Amino acid sequence: MTGPLRVAAALACGLLFGLGLSLSGMLDPARVRGFLDVTGAWDPSLAFVLAGALAVSSLGYALARRLVRPALDGRFHWPSRTRIDAPLILGAVLFGIGWGLSGFCPGPAIAALSTGAVPALVFVAAMLAGMAGHRLVAAGRDR
Secondary structure (H helix, E strand, O other), X not given: OHHHHHHHHHHHHHHHHHHHHHHHOOOOHHHHHHHHOOOOOOOOHHHXXXXXXXXXXXXXXXXXXXXXXXXXXXXXXXXXXXXXXXXXXXXXXXXXXXXXXXXXXXXXXXXXHHHOOHHHHHHHHHHHHHHHHHHHHHHHHHO
């Protein structure tokens, strides 16, 4: 019973996330680039979206820390690695460069597919190719 319920919950969360991104205007890469343009025509709206997201996620984590286990799983899957290392820093740098150049990060890019925008399609295709490439490199490294 939990299988279909988990999928339905994930779909509902994804739809709510996408709706929030759409309502806040974060599907528009120009808005994101405007936020990153601190020396030009700076658009502070993303800061308010980020502050709202931080507030909601902080409440969610505080609630989750008080629970024995999640409603739709046997245990919480908290991160096991806490060390800041070179792969983490490199990944963050690559993420930031991609976000700054394209104006998309993964969540908004997937949500922007619903608009039919070609840049979103190109970004998601490149993101999937990068994920596949990482799997190949990681699999080769693990051998």
